[in-house]
Amino acid sequence: MGPTPSRVSCTMLDLKKLRDDPEAARRGLAAKGAEALLDEVLALDAQRRALLTATEALQNERNRVSKEVGRLKAAKQDATALMERVRAINSELQEQATALQPSEAACEAALLRLPNLPDPSVPVGADAAGNQVVRAWGDRPAFDFTPLPHWELGARLGLFDFERGARLAGAGFPLLRGPGARLSRALIQFMLDLHTREHGYEEVAPPFLCNTAAMTGTGQLPKMAEDMYRVTDSDLWLIPTAEVPVTNIYREEIIRAPLPVRLTAYSPCFRREAGAAGKDTRGLNRVHQFDKVEMVKFTTPESSADELDRLVRDAEDVLQRLELPYRILELCTGDLSFAAAKCYDLELWAPGQDRWLEVSSCSNFLDFQARRARIRYKNEAGQTAFVHTLNGSGVALPRLIVAVLECGQQADGSVRLPTALRPYLGGLERLEPAS
RNA sequence: GGAGAGGUGGCUGAGUGGUUGAAAGCAGCGGUUUGCUAAACCGUCGUACGGGUCAAACCUGUACCGGGGGUUCGAAUCCCCCCCUCUCCGCCA
Incomplete structure (x- = not known):
């Protein structure tokens, strides 16, 4: 019996909020002594999103061309060229994936280590x-x-x-x-x-x-x-x-x-x-x-x-x-x-x-x-x-x-x-x- | 531990390798009708992550039909592994 892979959401703190207002998060995390992690998360997130956008664009193209293949085949027409095209896209996607997967994993790992932010009502103190x-x-x-x-x-x-x-x-x-x-x-x-x-x-x-x-x-x-x-x-x-x-x-x-x-x-x-x-x-x-x-x-x-x-x-x-x-x-x-x-x-x-x-x-x-x-x-x-x-x-x-x-x-x-x-x-x- | 059956949206439950994110019903939400309730009718109704917008509404892309991997131009649909649930058997508190 192998370990069950954990399916954990990529969010612990709301990533969007971290992006939109990093200074608010920075203040809260500083109070918990976890300030440095924030910059790491933000950098990893930026990298991750760039890769994600590129990957999704390729997937979009693959999906469109594949549908076209289906249409041509239904009409008894030749689709070899398009099938070749999708094959090419797929090999490109393979390369993308080898970059994206580690990026997402690193981003999630860093996020999971970010502690919760203190409520504003909590008194500030070091220990x-x-x-x-x-x-x-x-x-x-x-x-x-x-x-x-x-x-x-x-x-x-x-x-x-x-x-x-x-x-x-x-x-x-x-x-x-x-x-x-x-x-x-x-x-x-x-x-x-x-x-x-x-x-x-x-x-x-x-x-x-x-x-x-x-x-x-x-x-x-x-x-x-x-x-x-x-x-x-x-x-x-x-x-x-x-x-x-x-x-x-x-x-x-x-x-x-x-x-x-x-x-x-x-x-x-x-x-x-x-x-x-x-x-x-x-x-x-x-x-x-x-x-x-x-x-x-x-x-x-x-x-x-x-x-x-x-x-x-x-x-x-x-x-x-x-x-x-x-x-x-x-x-x-x-x-x-x-x-x-x-x-x-x-x-x-x-x-x-x-x-x-x-x-x-x-x-x-x-x-x-x-x-x-x-x-x-x-x-x-x-x-x-x-x-x-x-x-x-x-x-x-x-x-x-x-x-x-x-x-x-x-x-x-x-x-x-x-x-x-x-x-x-x-x-x-x-x-x-x-x- | 062994054998069999099965895991689809909040629930029930269809499903073919190709415009299916997914029929239908129920529940939910909005509305019409109604003296109130009920009923009927109409509409709406998954989640996550991106992109567009200051932001929201909204538009758009991608992924998701237990989890992971594979085959394929294309997978809920075919193959492999794993997990879980149910039934039976074995073992045992």
Whole structure:
């Protein structure tokens, strides 16, 4: 079984817009540090169009002469001269094609590496230091003892077995046991119930591996290949987030369902975390496999800004109901991910480590992913147009568990569980140390 | 994994190597009729990428009938490879 060739649209940013107003694109790309690529794209595009025009002129002639051949033959007349002419055109076309094909491929490859432009409302900044706290919720718990990090708590409570997990797949593949495994499952179920029953999402259970076309559609490929796990003898990658399969549900489709379509999915996520070696090696802060509940939306361009606000509130609701203090950052231009035009991060307070931990990233991609994946709808004028896509974690499990443990810890070594979660744990109120 | 059947526009569904980008029907859109709804009738109705126009409307070219390649002056139509769906068999959670 060979790899499926990906059929990806040549557009990610609108090429015509890039041509018509390169300066606007240049400003946006500069904010994301991808300015140089723009000139490369524009040059490749100019070359490509010149070749395309020449090729199409030849094709036009070939088509006209061929039709004439048919006409002559139908009239029982000699057409040898015209057939010779077409043969000549074809050999010329062969030469054209050897120039055009690499040109188109190069143009598309460069385009696929161009990141999305930041929304004009996004604060300008070079890196994470430029992110802005937009609001915070909840009081950070006060302790009359020194709060422990979750890996200490987990050891005392018998929740994790990192050593044996490493035996199975290496460091960063956590093994949860007993109450730890159950806590994880309870949180997943709690979040899915919340989003489906109260926030208006449809639950989906997607594949956990996706092909190259899907990975390209949402923007993981080509840029993030080294951050993903790949299956060796088929065209499949382990998903780094449910965003990939869920967003690609409508790839190459004109969505007929009324917008917005709001979907939520549980999935494991697999990330190589290339370049993060040695960072956050203890506990659950940064792992190669983790569980997450994801929210994905397909909307009209008119409503995507509002839907982003709702998305953030839906993620916040998870944290509020679990009584966990958090803050919300708006990412600045320099910290936006490849595909995002605007993004809010939700960070939970981890008192045992005295730091904030990101548990959710809520992004509006505008039509960036829709272009790449060709996800469209019919607008009110009846025209086919690209949807806007959004997604956000609702939320990621490991760091959620970290906060539940570190915020809920008591002087006696037990951990108080949030009230809203207890029904999912058979009424359990506390995790007690194994004695 | 083996055998068979099939993949055509939003859907259903015709299709001959040569003015077919593709019959017909449904849906959609615009309109007429109508007290409203329904119905009827008329018209319109694929996508992408180029060129023309400051731009839009519009005009025009090319490509696209699962994907790729081949035969041919000319391919949805013939040939090869691949993918997918369905049915049956085998294997297995």
